[in-house]
Amino acid sequence: MSDATIPKDADTVTLSLAELQTLALDVLRHHGVSDPHAQAMARVMVAGQRDACHSHGLFRLLMCVQSLRDGRVSRDAEPLVTQRSPVVVAVDAQAAFSPLAFEVGSRHLVEKVRACGMGALVINNCFHFSALWPEVEQLTEHGLCALAMTPAHACVAPAGGRSAVFGTNPLAFGWPRAGAHPYVFDFATSAVARGEIELYRRSGRALPPGWGLDEDGEPCADAATVLQRGAMQTFGGYKGSALASMIELMAGPLIGDLTSAQSLALDGRLGGAPHHGELILAFDPRFFSGRDPALDQAAAEALFAAITGQGARLPSQRRFEARAHSQIHGVQMARALHTDILALMQ
């Protein structure tokens, strides 16, 4: 959710959300992506741009087109759905990008959760470029509480170590609220996004403590060393490291898919979209609480009010504010990025 891709005072272009969607679709279709995939991919990129999560906005078209040109990613594979149990559905993305697999699978997931109270959507064999918050947010629209997690390419050392084992391994959570935006968070279990360290490298700035290690496992302020020979660190010391390991296990071996180290080994480079799985869990409060749902909703709202009432922000507050602005005024995009995106169609 960095603003880093929009340098201050830079020349920008303003696009409506409809124009953004058309632009993303045009690029993806130009590269032979089937309409269902292009629509699903464009939707999550436009959502990112709309909410000022620029690193997950149309910027991602550059990475996606690179992966398509490499020939590693399917342009048109249909997601293959397998019912594993009354509460577990698996979707094999067949080496395509993940958004369509999520859209197809989430319909089954919602049915299962509404029938049984909880359920899991396993996505296997996908290329992953998207943020997780659009997925959990979508599930909250069905009145469900949801969790999503995925590994990435290995670039993060475990606490007490020195070599990359984990990916940036994000965790997203969504909680439905009546008459308000859902309560949503989505954070990497690395101290910062890898792209953030890349920006420090480009500008030659020293990294803050806690972000990276050199090849000997010592704290390192040099971004290039961290990226090339060292490793990133998790947030929150050994606790953040434990959480990263949980995501690695649950969205890797549990679902029969690659760990971050395996994904990196398969790809061989850190630049491309990683190829692995994703796990989404959802819960219907009606099956979990034995009391009047209004009491539970009131307790959750009291919690949110206790947070905002003392001047702290809810995790997605800034994102929803950006959304409200974008829906009226459109979004500003750095002209250089816009030019790069248009060049993808030449």
Place this chain on the structure above:
Amino acid sequence: MSDATIPKDADTVTLSLAELQTLALDVLRHHGVSDPHAQAMARVMVAGQRDACHSHGLFRLLMCVQSLRDGRVSRDAEPLVTQRSPVVVAVDAQAAFSPLAFEVGSRHLVEKVRACGMGALVINNCFHFSALWPEVEQLTEHGLCALAMTPAHACVAPAGGRSAVFGTNPLAFGWPRAGAHPYVFDFATSAVARGEIELYRRSGRALPPGWGLDEDGEPCADAATVLQRGAMQTFGGYKGSALASMIELMAGPLIGDLTSAQSLALDGRLGGAPHHGELILAFDPRFFSGRDPALDQAAAEALFAAITGQGARLPSQRRFEARAHSQIHGVQMARALHTDILALMQ
């Protein structure tokens, strides 16, 4: 998991695990706790003492007896089981301590997960004093991956705030390993345990940065101020705070039970065992992975080997080492604690 209750060079007594179990049972029975409850409670306290998690060892008898003397806790209520769906079971502890409710409920949980691939155990209306790792570890013995979470008494501020909203809200995770101890972690989402800050207060030492805030939300090194007028902090900044909020919501309003703020308001003091709910989730890998389980087990083992191979420790390594020692040599307990425990029977 602090060693703080055993001062160095202190006079100690050595007890076998069987002697510890007998001691705990004697105390609980002396206070009229029914045999099923006493057995379940003693088992988790002995497990804590055995694994050198002294703050969750027989030390907890002091808090439990205080709560019993207060008349707030039931000595003999039978856990009331309700099947909420094919995958959700709820146990009303009826204002007794939680360990028996877990033992009764986990049998249903295991059946559900083996039949459907995943399941949830909701524990409501319990008094909570135990660590969560014994529970997830027990579920791994059935070949299941497990998560457990619970609120506590509110004493932790959200990131960017100044007033207590969250409890220490622990999260525990267990992963089964063939021929080895399971992979288990159990951490508070507060920066440290509340007892740790209490120890700093007693010794008059300054708190390290990141542990606590004063009443204005400013970083505070004075333990008494943090405990009496300020608030503890979460681990890992706004990400740890987000995780604490997830636990608050999932083990509170989702399951129709109290938040940490509600639990504290009900009790009125921070010293007693908190009265709230707990959520346990379990997953059977056979339903989640579409490939040969040996491949998934090998991938998980490769992950663990990549962590330990670079000199980092697995989260429960120290605990399992302490267990191996205790099983042969028994455990050492500070004589002062032993005396205090014996005095509970006078």
